[in-house]
Amino acid sequence: MDKNELIKRIKESKHSKIKVAIVDIDGVLRGKFMHRDKFLSALESGFGFCSVVFGWDMGDVSYTNDIQVTGWHTGYNDFEARVDLDTFRTIPWEEDTPFFLVDFAKEKTEDLAVCPRSLLRKIIAEAENMKYTPMFSQEFEWFNFRETSDSLKEKSHQNPQALTHGMFGYSILRMSENSDYFDDLFNLLDSFGVPLEGLHTETGPGVTEAAIQYSGILEAADRAVLFKTAVKEIAYRHGIIASFMAKQTSALPGCGGHIHQSLWDLKKEENLFFDEKAKDNMSETMQYFLAGQLKCLPEILPMFAPTINSYKRLVVGAWAPINQTWGHDNRTCSLRVLASGKKSARIEHRVVGSDVNPYLAMAACLASGLYGIKNKLTLDTPETKGNGYDIKKEILPSNLWDASQKMKNSIIAKELFGNEFVDHFTKTREWEWKQFSAEVTDWETKRYFEII
Template sequence: MDKDQIINVIQEGKYTKVKVALVDIDGILRGKYMHRDKFLSAVDNGFGFCSVVFGWDMEDKDYTNDIKVTGWHTGYGDFDARVDLNTFRTIPWEKDTPFFLVDFKSDKAEDLAMCPRSLLRKVIAQARDMDFTPMFSQEFEWFNYRKTSDSLNEKGYRDVQPLTPGMFGYSILRMSENHEYFNDLFHLLEAFGVPLEGLHTETGPGVTEAAIQYSGILEAADRAVLFKSAVKEIGYRHGIIPSFMAKQTSTLPGCGGHIHQSLWNSTRKENLFYDEKAVDGMSPLMKHFLAGQLKCLPEILPMFAPTINSFKRLVIGAWAPINQTWGHDNRTCSLRVLSSNRKSTRIEHRVVGSDVNPYLAMAACLASGLYGITHQLKLDTPETKGNGYAVKKGLLPTNLWEASQRMKRSKIAKELFGDDFVDHFTKTREWEWQQFSGEVTDWETKRYFEII
């Protein structure tokens, strides 16, 4: 629908309220309900949204480490929020309430550097200037537990019951056992504009994997963000708590949020990654893109692994990579190349966990690939055949502090995303590390309480 059609739907429909939301630096939806009349007045002129959403962490604690864009030193005024009418959809589990995503503008009417969705749109514009159409999709793994948010909090997030017992990947039995939940996921997500390619159980108690249908990159990121929130909202209605933590326990594999990516021409008719004359099916453009991603990976790792917990997943033998590696259909590598035919040739970025901000992760994927094309980088890294964990070169940073400090100092990161974003984002990751460092963990208590 065009602008006039959307406005007419809102004006003439049964709706008295509209839900709007933005995504903060952690990838969390922050939003509110607006009266229909207020929303319609904001379509052309925007509306004020408190800047605190970029001044606090996921627990609403104010950053105290010199965040420049907002804080007590700015008085926490409003940012200018702009509705993106292209994101219009209705929420089927809320009586088809209209829903829209918004972007932030600065006081100079420019895209706000810290706004994740605006950052992605900036990188997309670079791709379009190069006559590329990025086509992306994301897949998620997550755990499901039989709890409500109240009971989960009461138990201190311990001793929670998985939706299903045991290790049973691709289980028809387990899907059937919980068919009402899984049917709702599939059909309600479709009605919400987040269509799935597939949905199945993964190995691990209560673990599920879903692949979202591919699309243009901005729509793919929108779908990924809305997927995570929608799964939680639908789960609540079934007495189920979905969790997208990257690593739930040391005894089980972590949860991936792998991103599939390809570049097409402006008409979306030609996959520019595929070369039918090449033995490996890879075009020179794809090799430049891949080389750029490999080179930039350790410089921008926090955009793929943004939490303390992210790095507990990136360990040997846990179905997640640990180094700068690539290989054809190799799931032990950071970048898995699939190049068997024109339609499906793509790169799967396997460093990405389910805890990421999809806008930042996709912006990082695309920007680093374009870096390789712009600089005509050669794919000098040899293909990994067999066990990628055996490759001892190009090991990635092993914790959030190390990764954040590398990104903070990185000339490449600043070239890709600008000084303002890198400064803000890395300070938020430093904050996350500082919050963790002051806590006493269960591991410490078990290890030191009696023995030491």
């Protein structure tokens, strides 16, 4: 619906409040309720949203490591926030309360460089200038626990009770056992404008996987961000805690957040990754795109693996890649090429974990692929056939600190995303590493307490 129809609908709504939200650098949805009158006024003039959401970490601890965009040195002023009317939804589990996403601006005419959604829109504009329409989707794996926030706190987040027992992927029985929850996930997400392509149990106790239907890339990122929060909120109503940590335990595989991607023409009529006359149906555009992603991957890895925990997933034999590899329908590779269908030809980025900020991960996918097209990079990396873990070269950085330092000093990263974003983002990742490094872990206590 157009702007006037939407405003009319809001005015006539039974709801006196509107929920609005932004996504912070960690991919966490931050928001508030606004009175309907205030919201309608904000559509014309924008409104202020406290800049602290880019000045603290996911635990609301203020950064003290020379973050420039905001902080005590700025007085945590307001940033200009702009409602994106195209994101309108109603929340079915909250009596259809109206909901919108907002973007940040540094000034009325300038996007905020560190705003994840604004960064993605910037990369999309580059793609459109090159006559491409990026079509993306994301799939998530996550753990479900029969817990509440209170019970988890009482247990210090130790030994949570899994929703189901055993290693039972694609289980009809386990889904039937919790049919009310799974029915709500599928149906309520659809009503919320986050339609699923598929939903099933994954191997591991209480593990579920969902694939979101593909769309234009900005809508795909919106859906992915809203999916994670919506799943958690729906789970609450069933006495369940949903966790999107990349690696819950060393004894089980990690949780992926794989991104499927393709480029179409501006009319969305032709998939430009497919060429029936080319070898393996891979068009020249697809090969350039793939080569760009392979080259840039180690330079921008924190955008795909943003937490300390992310790197516990990227290990041999755990259904996650460890190196710069690609292969046809090969799930041991970083980039899985699926090029057999005219409409379905795509690249699956398998480095991405479930703990990512979808806007940043998709921006990184698209920008690195476009880098390959712009520079007409040759796909020199040979296809991996068989076990990708056997490839012992081009190993990716193995922890957040090393990955962040590589990105911080990367000329390519700064070319793709700009100096201001790279500086801010890598400093937030350094902060995360230093916060972790200052803690004494359970592993250390068990290993050293008595014996050392």
